[in-house]
Amino acid sequence: QKEVEQDPGPLSVPEGAIVSLNCTYSNSAFQYFMWYRQYSRKGPELLMYTYSSGNKEDGRFTAQVDKSSKYISLFIRDSQPSDSATYLCAMSVGGANNLFFGTGTRLTVIP
Amino acid sequence: DTGVSQDPRHKITKRGQNVTFRCDPISEHNRLYWYRQTLGQGPEFLTYFQNEAQLEKSRLLSDRFSAERPKGSFSTLEIQRTEQGDSAMYLCASSLGAGGFPGNTIYFGEGSWLTVV
Numbered sequence A: 001q002k003e004v005e006q007d008p009g010p011l012s013v014p015e016g017a018i019v020s021l022n023c024t025y026s027n028s029a030f031q032y033f034m035w036y037r038q039y040s041r042k043g044p045e046l047l048m049y050t051y052s053s054g055n056k057e058d059g060r061f062t063a064q065v066d067k068s069s070k071y072i073s074l075f076i077r078d079s080q081p082s083d084s085a086t087y088l089c090a091m092s093v094g095g096a097n098n099l100f101f102g103t104g105t106r107l108t109v110i111p
Numbered sequence B: 001d002t003g004v005s006q007d008p009r010h011k012i013t014k015r016g017q018n019v020t021f022r023c024d025p026i027s028e029h030n031r032l033y034w035y036r037q038t039l040g041q042g043p044e045f046l047t048y049f050q051n052e053a054q055l056e057k058s059r060l061l062s063d064r065f066s067a068e069r070p071k072g073s074f075s076t077l078e079i080q081r082t083e084q085g086d087s088a089m090y091l092c093a094s095s096l097g098a099g100g101f102p103g104n105t106i107y108f109g110e111g112s113w114l115t116v117v
Helices: none
Strands: A004-006 A009-012 A019-027 A032-036 A046-053 A053-058 A061-066 A072-074 A087-093 A103-109 B005-007 B010-013 B019-024 B031-037 B044-052 B054-057 B065-070 B076-078 B088-095 B112-116
Touching: A004 A087, A019 A032, A019 A053, A019 A103, A032 A061, A046 A053, A046 A061, A061 B005, A061 B019, A072 A087, B005 B088, B010 B019, B019 B112, B031 B076, B044 B065, B076 B088
Parallel strands: A009 A103, B010 B112
Antiparallel strands: A004 A019, A019 A072, A032 A046, A032 A087, A053 A061, A061 A072, A087 A103, B005 B019, B019 B076, B031 B044, B031 B088, B044 B054, B065 B076, B088 B112
């Protein structure tokens, strides 16, 4: 069993839809949670960063962490075609230097 | 461009040949990481450096792989006697301090694609 599980999709939504992306994890020591966006044949770029449980909002993006359920989510409101990419969740243990990634969910927003 | 730079971006090599990738991190970043990503998978940690010291290696980093960061600036990742299973994107990343802590964002490069034929 992988430490981080993520539905690979693919996920197709119409422009303007609300998108929900999720990851589950098994290691209760994870404290830092991130969402990266990766366009085709490019490196990942950091979208959102959260520490411990709670919500964080940045523009059209909201990240949620539920440590009791070992479950994290990323919501994208008013999705745009430019949001079409692979979304990777990542997490780390406090003080560690390696990130554990999910497999990524491929999202397509249809105009 | 002041981001993480990787070279070459693409490499096709025959099985058994050696290949070397170079990474130039963001200039003030003292931590440098190598990850490997195969199609349909997320990046997997290989190794990291703090300045010139290689402080952690994943079990994925077999004896055929060696990474260096001789002066604490750029880094190289060499793969000897390449195998078809080495075909992947090799990602370099850097951060100012311990990645994972607030403010120490890990920034990734564009990756170096390796195809072993």
